[in-house]
Amino acid sequence: MSYSYGKWTKYQIMKDNPILVGYLPKTVILSRGNFWELIEENEAVVIKPSGGSQGYGVVQITKIGEDSYEIHSDRNKMICGKNGIEEFLDKEKYGRKLYLVQQKIPLATIEQCPFDIRVMVEKEVDSIEWKVTGKLAKVAKNGYFITNIAKAILTLEQALEDSSIKDIDIQLLNTEIDNIALLTAYELGEYYQSSRIIGLDIGLTNNGDFYIIEANLKPSRGMFKKLKQ
Template identity: 30%
Template sequence: MSSRRIFSKWKKTKILQDSSLRSYIPKTSIYSALRLKEMLNQFQMVYVKPDLGTHGKGVMRVTQHANDSFELREGTSTATFTEIDSLLAKIKTRIGKRKYLIQQGVHMLSHRGRKFDLRVFVQKNVDNKWEVMSILGRKAAAHKIVTNVSNGGKMESLRTLLKPHLNASSTQQLRSELERIGLSVGARLSKGHKGLKELGLDIAIDKSMHPWILEVNTKPAIYVYRTFNPAAYRRIVRNAKAYGRLK
């Protein structure tokens, strides 16, 4: 059986919010001008992202500064607004009639001045059991707000990225927590979507070392592991052949 996908970010978020994983889910709402105002007042920084979309395309970051000015970032461009109505008008031109989400901003850790998150790859093995195949870091390109490799991000090992922030013992504890999260997400999403066979969780770590699930990709890229984790790549390919993604 081929792997089924869940395309809607909102649908995946709603499923995970209604579970034991809710403490790892940033507050998320369907975009509206009113909700943006409310969430900016609460968090000062939010991400506005398309409900349907991949590779970080269309993602915007909105920040409300102490002087009540607003900053809108997309890609490498930045615009500043002194009035929220001007900000809302600009966002409306970017969104059009498409469904967008607002997500609580996470102040993620940095490595050498660049933000990073972690890609946790979980997959059904040949025994049809969820298994953590790999945890790799993704470091944003200079002046970018997303970490996607397709957007210029760079893959790094978990150990390399966390070394300035955690000792070896604490890094291992965090890895174990990430593995538990990955397996739990697999179990929860596949309850109502039996065809799911592979997931790529994008997880940010904040300055309190708390993990936040930013997104779950139901058809994650495989090719990156060929270079960065050849042993995991071989196992991923074997499993993908078993359930029909690869021949």
């Protein structure tokens, strides 16, 4: 049996669950029409390859005026009008691969740098029971909007203490994240039956709301070793 491991397939699986859909940023296949509709709704979107990893090819576009947009890639920023965006969307790479455009989650920050949460969920061989085995926070380097290039790896508790989020019940948040992570693992596990480990990237807002940015079926454990150090 052939499986698709792209972000789009995993998003569709999660979206079909009536509980998980409320934790997903709106995501659609990139096209001119879909892009303009989503950026008008949200003012900021992220474009990413469905089959990408480690943040490769991820771009953020923000509407900053009536005909003014900021394109943010790595540390590079460029301001242009609608015509400039149209030219950007017409680049050849977007015609060769499947790209997605996703509602940008306004991530909470630590010292003005956005951070997100990596949640590891695992199950043993021949077991049907998933367990949350680890959580940590990844803080983006100065000038970056994604955390794949992290300047700090923190415990979730330390990140929340240092963050722009105020008046949050950490224990309640931990429980909700665990419940949603387990539900996600069971849903994805029904399709990817050979997978025994899933890494979820979860974005937190200043209000304490959280969203599943994406799910990884081959997550690295290396960052957890950095946390122990």
